[in-house]
Amino acid sequence: MNYSKKDRFLLxxxxxxxxxxTLIILLPLLYVLLASFxxxxxLLSKGISFNPDDWSVQGYVKILQNEAIIRGFFYSILYSVGxxxxxxxxxxxxxxPLSVEGFRxxxxxxxxxxxxxxxxxxxIPTYLVVKDLGMLNSxxxxxxxxxxxxxxxxxxxxxxxxxxxxxxxxxxxxGASDLLIFFKIILPLSKxxxxxxxxxxxxxxxxxxxxxxxxxxxxxxxxxQLVLRSILIQNEVQPGMIGDQxxxxxxxxxxxxxxxxxxxxxxxxxxIMYPFFQKYFEKxxxxxxxx
Amino acid sequence: xxxxxxxxxxHKKKSLFQYMKQNYMLYLFLAPxxxxxxIFKYIPMYGSIIAFKDFxxxxxxxASDWVGxxxxxxxxxxxxxxxxxxxxxxxxxxxxxxGFPVPIILALMLNQVKRASIKKNIQLILxxxxxxxxxxxxxxxxxxxxxxxxxxxxxxxxxxxxISFMSDPDAFVSIYILSGIxxxxxxxxxxxxxxxxxxxPQLHDAATIDGASLLQRVKHIDLPTLKPMMAVLFILSAxxxxxxxxxxxxxxQTAMNxxxxxxxxxxxxxxGLQAGDYAYSSAVGLFNSIINVILLVFVNYVVKKLNEGEGxx
Numbered sequence: 263m264n265y266s267k268k269d270r271f272l273l274x275x276x277x278x279x280x281x282x283x284t285l286i287i288l289l290p291l292l293y294v295l296l297a298s299f300x301x302x303x304x305l306l307s308k309g310i311s312f313n314p315d316d317w318s319v320q321g322y323v324k325i326l327q328n329e330a331i332i333r334g335f336f337y338s339i340l341y342s343v344g345x346x347x348x349x350x351x352x353x354x355x356x357x358x359p360l361s362v363e364g365f366r367x368x369x370x371x372x373x374x375x376x377x378x379x380x381x382x383x384x385x386i387p388t389y390l391v392v393k394d395l396g397m398l399n400s401x402x403x404x405x406x407x408x409x410x411x412x413x414x415x416x417x418x419x420x421x422x423x424x425x426x427x428x429x430x431x432x433x434x435x436x437g438a439s440d441l442l443i444f445f446k447i448i449l450p451l452s453k454x455x456x457x458x459x460x461x462x463x464x465x466x467x468x469x470x471x472x473x474x475x476x477x478x479x480x481x482x483x484x485x486x487q488l489v490l491r492s493i494l495i496q497n498e499v500q501p502g503m504i505g506d507q508x509x510x511x512x513x514x515x516x517x518x519x520x521x522x523x524x525x526x527x528x529x530x531x532x533x534i535m536y537p538f539f540q541k542y543f544e545k546x547x548x549x550x551x552x553x
Numbered sequence: 554x555x556x557x558x559x560x561x562x563x564h565k566k567k568s569l570f571q572y573m574k575q576n577y578m579l580y581l582f583l584a585p586x587x588x589x590x591x592i593f594k595y596i597p598m599y600g601s602i603i604a605f606k607d608f609x610x611x612x613x614x615x616a617s618d619w620v621g622x623x624x625x626x627x628x629x630x631x632x633x634x635x636x637x638x639x640x641x642x643x644x645x646x647x648x649x650x651x652g653f654p655v656p657i658i659l660a661l662m663l664n665q666v667k668r669a670s671i672k673k674n675i676q677l678i679l680x681x682x683x684x685x686x687x688x689x690x691x692x693x694x695x696x697x698x699x700x701x702x703x704x705x706x707x708x709x710x711x712x713x714x715x716i717s718f719m720s721d722p723d724a725f726v727s728i729y730i731l732s733g734i735x736x737x738x739x740x741x742x743x744x745x746x747x748x749x750x751x752x753x754p755q756l757h758d759a760a761t762i763d764g765a766s767l768l769q770r771v772k773h774i775d776l777p778t779l780k781p782m783m784a785v786l787f788i789l790s791a792x793x794x795x796x797x798x799x800x801x802x803x804x805x806q807t808a809m810n811x812x813x814x815x816x817x818x819x820x821x822x823x824x825g826l827q828a829g830d831y832a833y834s835s836a837v838g839l840f841n842s843i844i845n846v847i848l849l850v851f852v853n854y855v856v857k858k859l860n861e862g863e864g865x866x
Contacts (some may be wrong), residue, residue: 269767276665284678287739290693291681309706356586359579366572371583378590380846383597384838386825390603390614391596410589413672440578472800473856476826487688493558495804498803521696532643532684540677547743 268432298322298522302515321523324516334486341404341474341485342467348409349463350456358444362426373398375412384443385476403477404467404485414459417546421455422448445547457545462541465532493517493524565583604836617832624836633820641816641841644802645794648730653787655738660745661775665767676746680741691804694732695719729805729814744786745779752778784856792849795841817841 265273296310304316325331359365360372382388388407397403425448433443449456471487478484497517537545573580606617611651628634648815660681666672682690697704698718705715752774760770799818806814817837825834 266766272767273665276662280662280666280675284675287678287682287735290697294693294696309703320659333803341612352585352589355582359582365576365579366569367580371587374587375590378594380849381598382842383594383599383601384835384842385821386831386838387597387600387603387614388593389826390600390831392595395592406589407593410586410593415586440576440582444582469684469688470800471686471688487686489581489687490688490692491804494688495695521692525692528689529685536681536684537677540680543680544743544747547740548747 277383294522294525298519298526300519302519306520321519322527324520325523325527330481330489331482331486331527333482334484334489335527337483338468338486341401342464344401344405345408345467346460346463348405349411349414350460352409353411353414353459354418354449354452354456355417356450357422360415361419361422375415379412387475397477399478399480404473408467408473418452418459419456421452424493425451454542454545458542461542462546468532490524490528494521557630557722589782596791601835601839603832604839606832608832620832624833625840627833628837628840635817635827636812637815637817637820640813641795641797641818643726643813644729644816645797647726647792648733649790651730652734652738653790655734656741657745657779657783659738659742660749660779661771663742664749676739680743681739682736683740685736687800687804690732690736691801694728694805698728717809719805720784722810722813725805725810725813729801733801744782748782749775784859788849788852788856791852794848795844 293310297305298321299317299319300311301316301318301320304311308316356375360368383391391441392398392403392407397406429447430443433447438446469487471485471491472487474483474488478488567575600614603614603617605619605621606614606615607623608617613622663672663675666675696702699705700715700717704718709715716724719726742833756774757770760774765773795817797816797818799816799822802814802816803819803822806819818841821838821841824830824837828834
């Protein structure tokens with residue numbers, strides 16, 4: 263395509279603005295990554311340094327020895343996997359009947375679900391229900407209330423509807439039950455949507471702290487994000503992280519260092535997953551746009 | 554299903570009971586979702602009548618005495634009300650006005666990058682912050698904006714005293730919104746980028762032959778492509794304007810910035826779960842969600858008018 267002089271100039275500006283935008287995103291992230299590998303003294307006095315003599319893995323050693331962080335990491339995995347499983351099972355089971363042509367009650371059931379998109383009981387009444395069920399301080403409080411999502415049901419239903427009907431019809435004529443059709447025909451064809459739902463649920467749970475904060479009063483059950491909150495935002499030094507003999511100044515330096523390394527540790531699973539699964543994440547957004 | 558519907562054509566329609574008996578498995582599939590919805594959505598909805606009661610833990614929600622609108626009038630006439638309401642509104646209106654156009658501009662710009670590999674890599678970087686948790690984002694804000702942090706180090710060349718951003722009430726809104734754009738704009742552009750990549754390239758070729766400049770093509774081809782999507786996304790965000798999330802604002806709060814950082818959601822949490830005033834806090838929450846529904850309906854109506862009958866529902 264031929265561009266005029268003015269257009270070529272615009273395209274050049276476009277290029278530079280995009281480069282700047284990328285740098286704005288990238289630089290803070292790189293700063294944290296580099297800072298996590300620096301001696302705390304260096305960071306405080308000189309700032310970022312590229313001299314290998316200033317590098318250290320002390321921050322990582324400290325957090326890997328820390329019980330609260332390690333425990334939080336495993337609880338985060340447990341909660342996120344559990345939440346992803348529950349979300350996927352509930353959503354696809356509910357979506358299948360609603361995708362079946364001629365299924366009686368579709369309309370009433372959809373309205374029943376959709377109402378919850380507009381009206382919600384709010385924080386306190388939901389909290390009281392969870393409390394009355396005796397779910398406080400249990401994994402169920404994290405997994406069950408959020409597992410039901412109208413949005414996910416709609417996504418899965420849209421996907422199921424696009425599966426050619428002939429397969430199910432043929433199976434039905436051969437006398438296959440609904441259960442058999444669902445497990446032998448629908449599920450094998452639905453791996454992408456299952457994957458997308460699970461991925462979103464996992465990431466959402468991994469990154470959230472609110473439900474854990476209100477439902478898990480016992481600090482021993484806290485996921486990583488809550489442990490991080492106390493380190494990063496409330497500036498609490500985890501017990502046992504720093505020996506008592508260390509002076510106040512040393513303590514401050516250490517806690518600075520731990521901040522950076524714990525940010526990296528907590529983001530690690532997603533950093534590793536993200537480039538491989540970018541396609542699926544994007545798919546999730548796109549499926550969602552089809553109403 | 555199909556054999557059923559085929560026979561249905563010839564015979565009288567089966568009764569609902571018969572149909573359900575024959576297809577009980579399908580109804581069983583729905584059971585977990587329906588049970589969870591009743592327990593965690595509908596019971597709390599009913600439970601929000603606590604907002605009209607003088608809740609006593611001894612009696613429980615159902616047996617507590619009615620007090621009518623007492624909690625609502627208490628909130629609406631409390632000295633905090635104006636500030637909290639305006640803080641919530643400010644955060645979301647500024648967030649919407651400043652945050653809404655950024656992903657669209659990003660998508661239009663990305664669309665001009667012709668080399669697929671470069672475009673892919675830019676996207677990979679722009680989307681990444683979406684996967685950072687709100688705790689980490691806020692933690693990074695505290696690190697970067699602290700009086701001894703990197704931003705103040707840079708500013709120290711121009712200014713004598715470091716600025717304590719996180720305890721400055723005047724800075725809270727800007728920090729909240731700019732960091733939100735930093736984190737979310739790239740991800741929000743996905744949907745626009747995809748729409749633009751579906752535009753027939755022949756349209757652009759034809760326009761170029763007719764002498765259209767780059768800006769003219771963006772204005773007359775690209776932007777109209779995005780218009781329906783913009784309308785839908787605008788309704789969704791405008792409808793949620795008073796439903797601004799709790800998570801980030803709560804983490805960003807410091808003792809000093811409370812005058813601007815206290816929003817309805819954080820207030821509900823503090824009064825309700827921290828101070829234990831369940832009924833009053835529920836009334837505040839209920840007040841908020843009623844405004845939300847009204848807003849959503851209103852914005853949809855306006856967009857429908859502007860958009861020649863094309864609303865969200």
